[in-house]
Amino acid sequence: MKTILEYRELFKKQKITPISLFESCLKKINPSLNAYITVTEELARKGLKKETKGKLRGIPIAIKDNINIKGVPTTCASNVLNGFIPPFSATVIERIEKNGGIFIGKTNLDEFGMGSSTERSYYGPTKNPFDETKVPGGSSGGSAAAVASGSAVISLGSDTGGSVRQPASYCGLVGLKPTYGRVSRYGLVAFGSSLDQIGIIGRSAVDVGIMLEVIAGYDPKDSTSSKKEIDDYSKINETPKNITIGIPEEYFKQIDMEVHSTVMEIKSKIEKEGISFKSVSLPTTGYIIPTYQVLSYAEASSNLARYDGVRYGLRKNGENFHDTIRKCRNEGFLPEVKRRILVGTFVLSSEAIAEYYERADLIRRLITQEFEDVFKEVDYLLTPATPTPAFPIGERTDDPIRMHVPDRMTAGANLAGLPAVVAPAGMIGKLPIGYQIIGKPFDEIGILSIVRLVEKIAPFEGFLKEVQDG
Amino acid sequence: MKEVDIKHLSKLANIELDREEEKKLQEDLNKIIKYIRQIQEVEVRQNPNTTHRRSEALPLRNDKKEKPLSVEEVLSNAKDPYKNHFTINRMVNEDDS
Numbered sequence: 304m305k306t307i308l309e310y311r312e313l314f315k316k317q318k319i320t321p322i323s324l325f326e327s328c329l330k331k332i333n334p335s336l337n338a339y340i341t342v343t344e345e346l347a348r349k350g351l352k353k354e355t356k357g358k359l360r361g362i363p364i365a366i367k368d369n370i371n372i373k374g375v376p377t378t379c380a381s382n383v384l385n386g387f388i389p390p391f392s393a394t395v396i397e398r399i400e401k402n403g404g405i406f407i408g409k410t411n412l413d414e415f416g417m418g419s420s421t422e423r424s425y426y427g428p429t430k431n432p433f434d435e436t437k438v439p440g441g442s443s444g445g446s447a448a449a450v451a452s453g454s455a456v457i458s459l460g461s462d463t464g465g466s467v468r469q470p471a472s473y474c475g476l477v478g479l480k481p482t483y484g485r486v487s488r489y490g491l492v493a494f495g496s497s498l499d500q501i502g503i504i505g506r507s508a509v510d511v512g513i514m515l516e517v518i519a520g521y522d523p524k525d526s527t528s529s530k531k532e533i534d535d536y537s538k539i540n541e542t543p544k545n546i547t548i549g550i551p552e553e554y555f556k557q558i559d560m561e562v563h564s565t566v567m568e569i570k571s572k573i574e575k576e577g578i579s580f581k582s583v584s585l586p587t588t589g590y591i592i593p594t595y596q597v598l599s600y601a602e603a604s605s606n607l608a609r610y611d612g613v614r615y616g617l618r619k620n621g622e623n624f625h626d627t628i629r630k631c632r633n634e635g636f637l638p639e640v641k642r643r644i645l646v647g648t649f650v651l652s653s654e655a656i657a658e659y660y661e662r663a664d665l666i667r668r669l670i671t672q673e674f675e676d677v678f679k680e681v682d683y684l685l686t687p688a689t690p691t692p693a694f695p696i697g698e699r700t701d702d703p704i705r706m707h708v709p710d711r712m713t714a715g716a717n718l719a720g721l722p723a724v725v726a727p728a729g730m731i732g733k734l735p736i737g738y739q740i741i742g743k744p745f746d747e748i749g750i751l752s753i754v755r756l757v758e759k760i761a762p763f764e765g766f767l768k769e770v771q772d773g
Numbered sequence: 774m775k776e777v778d779i780k781h782l783s784k785l786a787n788i789e790l791d792r793e794e795e796k797k798l799q800e801d802l803n804k805i806i807k808y809i810r811q812i813q814e815v816e817v818r819q820n821p822n823t824t825h826r827r828s829e830a831l832p833l834r835n836d837k838k839e840k841p842l843s844v845e846e847v848l849s850n851a852k853d854p855y856k857n858h859f860t861i862n863r864m865v866n867e868d869d870s
Contacts, residue, residue: 390846523834530832593809604786611787613859615850624862629789641788642798646805648786649777659809665817703801704808 304453304770307362307510314361321361321405322351328363328407331454331770337429338439338448339408340368340378350405357402358517364399365455367446368409369416370501371490372396375406379492380424381414383610383635385617393490394525395459395501395518402517407455410445414637415607416466416494418442419709422700423639430696431473432767433734437693440470440709446504447474453770457505457514463495464595465713467502468725468739472688475727475735475765477754479503479511480713482744483720484529486515487522493606495599498717506766508726508754512536515747534748539755547579548740548753549681553588554712558690565729566687566738572761573685573753583677583684587670588715592707594670595714597650597663603640604647610635642703671719678743683753686712688725688737712739722747726754727763735765777802 305313313319325347332339347363354360366372369379371389373396378384392400399406413423421444422428429444431437432452439448443460447470450458460467462480471478480502491501501518505511513536521530550570555563574580612618612631619630636644650659677684689709699706716723721744725737738757742750779799783790790798848854 387850390842390849521832526831526834528832587815590812590815593812596805596809597812608787612852613861614847618852621862624864625787626789627862628787632787633789636788638794638798641790641794642801642805644786644788645779645782645798645802646809648782649802649806650809652782652785658813662812662815662817666812666815669815669817703805 304456304506304766306507307359307456307513310362310456311360324361325351325363325405325407328454328456331452332408333432333452333454335430335435336432336448336452337427338410338445338452338454339365340380340411340426340445341376342408343372343375343406346372346375347405347407350400355401355403358513359399360403362404362456363407364404365407365410365446365449365458366396367412367443367458367460369412369461369492370395370459372406372409375409377409377492378425379415380412380426381635381637381640382425383617383631384615387615389490391490394487394522396490398518408449410443410449410458412445413442414640415492415603416442416461416463417603417639417643419465419469419706420694420699421445421470422696423637425637428696431693433474434693436695437734438473438696440473440689440693442466443502443504444470447471447476447478450474450476450504450506451767451770453767457503457510460502460504461491461494462500462502462717463498463599464710464717467504468713468723468737469689469709471504471725472737473693473735475763477505477508477511478725479515479747479751480716480723481515481519481747482529482722484527485519485533485722485745485747487525487528489522489524495602496606497602498599500717508539508751508758509536511724512539512748512751529745531745536748538748539751541752542576542756543578543749543752546682547581547680548573549581549583549677549684551583551585551588551677551684551686553585554686558687559692559731561731562687562690562692562736565731565736566685569728569738569757569761570685573757576756576760581681583681585673585677585715587666587673588711590666591670591715591718592710594663594666595710595718596646596707597659598667598718600643600647601651601660602647604644604651607640607644639703667718670715674715674719674721682743683750684741686739686741688712688739692731692734692736716741720744722750724750724754726757727765729763730765777806
């Protein structure tokens with residue numbers, strides 16, 4: 304498996320063709336990983352016939368199954384959307400099509416993006432390509448497993464509290480959550496609208512930058528999308544100069560010793576390149592998970608109220624109107640989604656809203672302010688991506704609190720709307736582990752340039768051999 | 774801390790639960806709410822509630838008519854459409870009229 308730029312060169316020299324690349328990706332789809340809910344072979348072959356020119360010409364791309372492709376089922380890994388075929392495509396999909404990208408399939412996720420392991424899917428769990436007894440992370444676990452196992456060159460996911468970055472860490476990949484507003488959410492099925500952002504999972508900083516350039520930018524169909532221009536991705540290759548990276552002490556507590564030392568090794572390597580580091584503090588870090596839970600569950604309970612089986616999805620005729628809706632929702636949602644809807648309903652109820660929802664919203668302001676203050680002292684933050692490497696399948700499915708533990712590293716960037724990227728730091732045993740760079744709003748190119756620098760000075764050697772050779 | 778009223782919440786959320794599910798979710802909810810209660814410890818300033826502080830004003834799109842989805846497209850996923858309408862159970866009985 305190579306990078307987008309390398310494939311471009313190979314296409315140009317006619318060493319391989321987009322069709323042969325697609326065929327080889329198709330062969331690498333490993334059913335035992337369960338990375339895909341729908342393989343879109345027919346759609347891909349139609350795309351290959353068009354020979355559209357553009358930045359992604361002939362590149363096989365996997366799409367998380369909560370992003371609409373017109374005419375292809377969107378399931379969100381939920382029974383409630385059984386049989387739903389969207390009559391429109393997401394803006395990101397239209398932009399990829401215009402740039403010649405080839406869609407290989409729709410990938411598995413935790414139902415509606417609610418989970419950190421891709422185990423809570425109506426279509427069964429996805430497995431980690433590095434060790435099939437471990438989770439790939441979530442909720443964009445299918446998108447990460449697809450790229451790590453070589454069936455796609457790059458993929459799209461969505462990130463509400465870390466759902467792109469956490470699987471990137473567990474699968475040895477680069478995962479970017481852009482600034483809130485950088486990428487249009489039109490056609491992404493909503494979970495927590497003030498936190499959701501479409502993200503990218505790829506094998507290198509430049510690949511992720513190329514995809515970002517394609518999908519970023521203002522969209523009249525998403526009023527929260529920004530008009531800010533994005534820099535040319537080639538700037539990612541420039542070595543960052545005169546910058547200071549902050550090490551927030553709170554992010555290095557309650558993590559595995561090996562994760563600590565692996566991330567610290569990355570720090571020393573960057574330091575040797577003449578970049579300075581500074582210890583900083585983000586005191587409210589300990590409250591990120593409960594704050595994130597209150598706000599995202601509240602938004603989810605409101606966003607998921609639309610699933611009633613009347614206009615689309617699972618229809619269950621009951622004795623009366625309310626019965627019809629309740630039956631559909633009861634049979635349609637898995638337990639975790641029900642749990643989140645119920646807690647969300649509670650924190651928004653008249654007796655609890657002030658104590659929970661409104662208070663969490665104020666804490667969100669505090670968390671954002673802390674980031675803003677820290678970014679007056681430093682340009683970037685370096686943190687671990689996850690407190691541990693991938694955990695065993697089944698270990699946390701019954702524990703609604705423990706499942707959220709990895710979010711402590713990632714959800715802060717969602718609450719504050721900041722861009723953050725995860726990239727491989729090294730291997731712990733046979734499992735990869737990532738580091739995270741958080742940046743100032745709209746500085747995606749900056750955070751990717753640090754990842755690029757690390758790729759140059761400490762190239763990740765953990766990619767699966769069979770994928771690397773293919 | 775008062776126990777959450779799962780029956781009331783499931784009614785508000787339009788989710789029908791069987792007895793076993795109700796028992797399990799009651800336990801889970803109590804655990805989760807006990808956990809999220811820790812946000813009460815944080816000293817917060819009474820700022821106006823706005824979710825994102827952005828320097829940029831929300832851009833407005835041009836006030837231009839665009840092609841909407843057709844009726845057929847909109848109804849393409851409905852299970853029992855009837856003459857360009859979505860259908861639900863009968864709400865008013867003949868006796869009510």
